[in-house]
Amino acid sequence: MAELFDQIDELRRSRGKVAVATLVNTRGTTPRKEGAKMLVGEGGAVLGSVTIGGCVDAQVIEQTENVLTTMKPQLLELNLGDEEAWEIGLTCGGTIEVFVEPLTADLLERVRAHNNRGGRAAIVTRLDGPVGTKLLVLDDGSATGTLGDAALDAAFTREARTAMTEGTSRTLFLENTRAFVEVFAPASLLLVVGASHVSMPMTELARVLGYRSVVIDGRPRFATRERFPAVDELRIGIPSELVGEYPLVPSTALVLMAHDYKYDLPVLHKALATEVGYIGMLGSARRGAAILKLLVEEGENEASLKRIRVPIGLDIGAKSAPEIALAVMAEIQAARGGGTGQPMSSKLRSQAAPGSGHPRSEPGVRSQAAPVSGHPRSEPDSRTPLQ
Secondary structure: OHHHHHHHHHHHOOOOOEEEEEEEEEOOOOOOOOOOEEEEEOOOOEEEOOOOOOHHHHHHHHHHHHHHHHOOOEEEEEEEOHHHHHHOOOOOOEEEEEEEEEOOHHHHHHHHHHHHOOOOEEEEEEOOOOOOOEEEEEOOOOEEEOOOOHHHHHHHHHHHHHHHHHOOOEEEEEOOEEEEEEEEOOOOEEEEEOOOOOHHHHHHHHHHHOOEEEEEEOOOOOOOOOOOOOOOEEEEOOHHHHHOOOOOOOOOEEEEOOOOHHHHHHHHHHHHOOOOOEEEEOOOHHHHHHHHHHHHHOOOOHHHHHHEEOOOOOOOOOOOHHHHHHHHHHHHHHHHHOOOOOOHHHHHHHHOOOOOOOOOOOOOOOOOOOOOOOOOOOOOOOOOOOO
């Protein structure tokens, strides 16, 4: 969501009106999910995408001119032939719906402020009747706005709270009314202990992927803004004390990069007592085994040690610091999304039904985005995905 707000800020700095196009409904498997957005400025600037570019996005861009002229929202239903569908990742023809509206930032600013405080929000947008009316629902129990009817507001508020818990945006049909429930969650937290040469590119990748990143180290000469221009927060001090100041919850990823026993052991003790979603430690299998043995000797349950990933990262043949950082972020992203870490071509090949008849439906050619395959020392497991 941070990327969305940055894009809105960028377009609002330029003159002219801005239209927001949101993917609200799809039939079939597509690389972009409900909630994908594209912003189109009156001067022609385009940020984001509702599909993966190409003719479908071009059609949406054409329609934004009418929306900005009339300042009235519009629900587009795009019927796709096989070729158009293939272009955006659908296996055959189908329909997608895109809601285009003039940008009104009031509700989004409230969402941004709430997300920055660690809260979740949902904006419910009516797709029929008085099209475009909105209801804002926050996870603190409050709700503002209306869809035009108190009973309707109550029904969609209940569903919005469920959607926030599940973290999934969706179009719903309740009380003979269609509305899009769009969930906004705070950025997942990446806590890095150790301002190492691998941590530097990792924070760059984290920003691109929408994480809020924090680097913690006890050495001021390493934890500097010159070395970490992309990090959201730099902390200098005792890592085991500073780590406790952050939410070690299922959506948080904790990565130990210091390669120092006096950092690693106390931080791991603290992390294992929480529900932090991902714990990874840089180091060889031999060093990892030694750390795990020490943890057991210091009172940790052997079963809980399965939460610690060491060595860390997926197998992409990484050697340089940026490559290792990519491998680690790929594993974190796989854990966050519940991915298997196997190549999508292999996954689709095993799932594909024979005799589909589609001239271009060979298994493994196109599909929704997923992580690349795994680190040779990081076997698949049943860890709970990051929430």
